Amino acid sequence: MGTNAASFKAECFLGLKEKLDSRTATVGVIGLGYVGLPLVHTLHNAEFSVIGYDTDSSKIKKLSSGISYIQHIPLEVAQSLSLSTSFTPTDNFETLKQCDVLILCLPTPVGSHNEPDMSFVLSSAKRIASIMTKGTLVVLESTTYPGATDTDMVEVLNESGLTLGSDYFLAYSPEREDPGNVTMHTHEIPKLLGGVDASSGALAELLYRQGGFLNVVRVSSARVAECAKLLENTYRAVNIALVNELKTVFSSMHVNIWEVLDAAGTKPFGFQRFNPGPGIGGHCIPVDPFYLTWKAKETGAPCGFIELAALVNAKMPGVVVESVQGALNEVCKSVKGSKILLLGIAYKGNVDDIREAPALVIWENLLDLGADVKYHDPFVPVVCPTRKHPRLSGERSVGLDGSADCAGFDAVVLVTNHDRFEEFRFLRGFEGAVIDTRNAIPESLGITIIRA
Template sequence: MNEALFSLQERINSGTAVVGIYGLGYVGLPLALRFCEVGVKVIGFDIDARKVDLLNSGHSYIERLTPQCIDKALTQGLEATTDFARTAEADALIICVPTPLNSHREPDLSFVINTVESILPHFRPGQLLSLESTTWPGTTDEVLAPRLANHGFIPGENCALVFSPEREDPGNTRYGTHDIPKVIGGMTPSCLELGQAIYRLAIRTLVPVSSTRTAEMTKLLENIHRSVNIGLVNEMKIVADKMGIDIHEVIRAAATKPFGFTPYQPGPGLGGHCIPIDPFYLTWKAKEYGINTRFIELAGEINHYMPHWVVQKTADALNDHGKAVKGSRILVLGLAYKKNIDDSRESPAVEIMELLHGKGALVDYADPHIPCFPKKRDYHFDLKSIELSPENIASYDCLVLATDHDSFDYEQLLNQARLVIDTRGRLPRQTNVVSA
């Protein structure tokens, strides 16, 4: 380990290392707060000036992170900025930006590349760069390392480069940032050693692996595992529905087997920043090796189809009640991609709204966690969340339960709604409830 990296190790050991976190969203901000919690000074970088201003004034834009959490972090040394020149002040630089798909369902690394390009003019010897954004195996050594080399930085010689995939699970009250084991792979043994040293300050358990590619593949396997199994149970739901069988009863019964079975729950489709997207990062990269990932792609097709299935079930149910979709007033319950959170990224509820709107329905939504419909690239609804009063519930021709928030009054819904399409198996079967 040369002098620059040895100096970095000393700063980490002495507790004087500064962490820079790039991207202050659902992944970056909780990580920033965790480092602050253990006494590490954090500079948070984001291109969204609104987020920066909110944080620096003690406000939060993520529901589960209270203003009290932000205030506490500010007193512990958190600073948010849009000024990437402050990169030079940090010792460990952690990238937590989105990695979406483009219109052709191919990886879009523009957020990662733009962040790295903004960092490089201010990068200095003895800094550690860690990528947490989910991506295809090879990104760290094929995309990041060459860009560092173009500026004279060689991982393991005068800087360190690691990949450590995020494992945030919004809404999970059992596991927080500090106690979710952290996988980490380095470009060299010294890179891995330094990466572990910085993360060990904030994370209870580290899982070192042999390379950045292994760490990148680990995250993909985790999410593909969920995607494939959810695809399976969604297909089983469609089959069971045609046979007049309650899939949720089937799952409950199967789950009594004490070995060899893990219950997965069907729903209206996949949502969130990982599971609907990450499998396609591997399918895209696998083609470079002449491999077609048919199993993974089939699961993706099934999950992508589910909002269409829900809309068809809604149309059939309305028809049975003497109504057409066109002109019907439909209220979608829950905009978030899963219950009890305020995150609507890739939410199937949004796709359901768009499909219903396209068929001429008059669509509203109710979600206590998302008071206003957020700005999105592909969807444009100028809507606010509807209050679930008895009068409002009764005024709609149909309610579609897309996200089963615990805060919904389900007894009231059952008593007041003319028709409910239940995509989550939350409601008992009765004359005004249709399972979808």
């Protein structure tokens, strides 16, 4: 009996290994957003047959028609996929039955109390369990807390009646997308992964090597890979909090933080520059540290340092609003009734993503104070629905073709800098308050600029 079980385990492993080696495996990618779509493109370019699944039927229609729905992903990518016989976009989960590999690229936000929300991942895992066949590899790429893959995912997938390590395989490989980065593509970013067991790790490593990734880094376990992902983004969150706090401290001393950073940056070792700003946004940095602190509380290990950094970063939109109030007070105006223009509401430059964007917090705070707020963002023509800021949904970007378009505003606030702002020539001659949170507006414009 034991010999037969070992033989069958080897049979499932070797069968999938052969398919991955020959690139005859069919790979399903669940979630076609900022992570899933570039992954689909990478695997497709490596000559795998790929099925892309998303619940949003509009994405499926656009992909079928060769239309890119993500600003920084070129039209040519969507067109090449739409013309290919080896890529199938679908909103029918049953289509994934034919897949040998299933990769989850789903959102893992936090709830109202900063607790992990794994509902998208676990509900999809439950559906996978209902269609999964023997010899399937499942890989989770979404950010999660340590142990989620080898405990929560295993518990749900075991509802299939299949056995981990013999009937199916499971690994964790964190996404490392950097939207808007034009110098490094998905396949060039080192692909980290860890299997729940040795067989799973070996198959996942083979998947990504054959899938076109130039550098695949396998670690000893899924938990190590989960922790590495959290460390990467917590490191950034903590260091951004440090310079955000120093910006406030140095400002109270009448010292320019940007000049200080330039000076410190001349040291050729032992210093890495992080820039202050109006807060942090996106799908990783504002969220990932809470997955770590939540799990740490469960184990009784304190994470006070990380929690303090989160508090500092969360205060920054309020600091910007205070700067707006102070600038208006200087000209005997109150925020209430003032017309304020926000420049850039995406969470970072040259992308169309507004998830956790500090601009939305600034906007709502100004509205609460009675301001009339508009925005201009060439990457975000319309504000899409968000969980935290529903009253901003449907607002549209105002046009800015020249300085006359700014004349009706009492204050302009640069929240996110885009290359398309083209040296802010539209601000030339503007007589109202200009608040720059990115140190990006040039002094050569001849206007008064407040670096907030």
